[in-house]
Amino acid sequence: MNQERSSEREGDGIMNNKNKSLADKIPKRVWLLISFAVAMLFWYILSIIPSTSRAFQNVVVVCQSIKTMIGRGVLGTDILSSLISVVAGYVLGFVIALPVAILMAWYKPVRYIIEPWIQFIRNIPPLAYVPLIVIAAGVGRKPQIIVITIACFLTMCITIYQGVINVDETLIKAARVLGATDKDIFIRVIAPATLPFILTAVRLGASVALTTLIAAESTGATAGLGMRIRSLNNSFESAPMLLYIIIIGILGISMEKLIKYLERRLTSWQEKREI
Numbered sequence: 001m002n003q004e005r006s007s008e009r010e011g012d013g014i015m016n017n018k019n020k021s022l023a024d025k026i027p028k029r030v031w032l033l034i035s036f037a038v039a040m041l042f043w044y045i046l047s048i049i050p051s052t053s054r055a056f057q058n059v060v061v062v063c064q065s066i067k068t069m070i071g072r073g074v075l076g077t078d079i080l081s082s083l084i085s086v087v088a089g090y091v092l093g094f095v096i097a098l099p100v101a102i103l104m105a106w107y108k109p110v111r112y113i114i115e116p117w118i119q120f121i122r123n124i125p126p127l128a129y130v131p132l133i134v135i136a137a138g139v140g141r142k143p144q145i146i147v148i149t150i151a152c153f154l155t156m157c158i159t160i161y162q163g164v165i166n167v168d169e170t171l172i173k174a175a176r177v178l179g180a181t182d183k184d185i186f187i188r189v190i191a192p193a194t195l196p197f198i199l200t201a202v203r204l205g206a207s208v209a210l211t212t213l214i215a216a217e218s219t220g221a222t223a224g225l226g227m228r229i230r231s232l233n234n235s236f237e238s239a240p241m242l243l244y245i246i247i248i249g250i251l252g253i254s255m256e257k258l259i260k261y262l263e264r265r266l267t268s269w270q271e272k273r274e275i
Contacts, residue, residue, distance in 0.1 A: 203259045
């Protein structure tokens with residue numbers, strides 16, 4: 001009887017392995033190439049359909065627009081300008097969000113005063129308050145950085161706050177029993193437990209910074225990817241406009257890969273599960 005059961009288990013294991021291996025045997029790089037090929041095919045279909053061909057011109061035309069934008073002397077300037085605004089707003093957003101989130105989690109009066117306004121402003125699209133910031137701060141880079149800072153702060157603050165309040169209180173109480181000070185508790189208990197949430201906030205903030213870029217550069221900007229997309233849209237130049245959209249996507253993926261690498265290095269002690 002036991003032999004029959006063990007045989008059945010072995011058979012089930014073999015079947016599960018066979019079913020699982022259909023996709024798992026193919027390397028991820030191959031799947032990436034397949035995904036890229038499917039995207040190129042979809043793009044080609046859009047480029048030959050009369051109703052969409054004007055917006056989605058073929059790959060060759062879009063690639064040729066690189067030379068066109070370089071010839072105009074704006075491609076490098078736009079990328080650099082946007083990177084400066086994104087990085088500055090992103091860093092400022094994190095620097096402000098980290099202490100505010102910790103204060104909100106530790107002190108209820110701070111939480112009751114600040115959290116409602118964070119939740120309120122989060123529901124307002126950045127494009128809605130960009131004109132007000134431009135009026136207050138003037139044209140140029142300053143309003144762009146302010147808008148990106150606000151958007152990053154709202155996202156990162158809530159994420160870090162959730163991490164701090166979800167720290168196991170048993171660990172904090174045990175540390176106090178052992179004579180730990182508030183400083184020791186923060187460094188040895190709260191900081192390690194909150195680190196994954198902080199890194200998640202960093203990753204989400206990077207995405208928010210790039211998605212807010214278009215809104216931040218929509219008014220008063222003299223250079224930048226978002227500003228150029230708006231300008232090209234006004235002149236109905238779809239090929240370079242699509243090129244700029246792809247550049248934003250590439251920058252976003254690059255930032256995400258860098259942050260994930262840092263996350264793996266900083267949280268190597270955690271058990272990871274592939275999704």
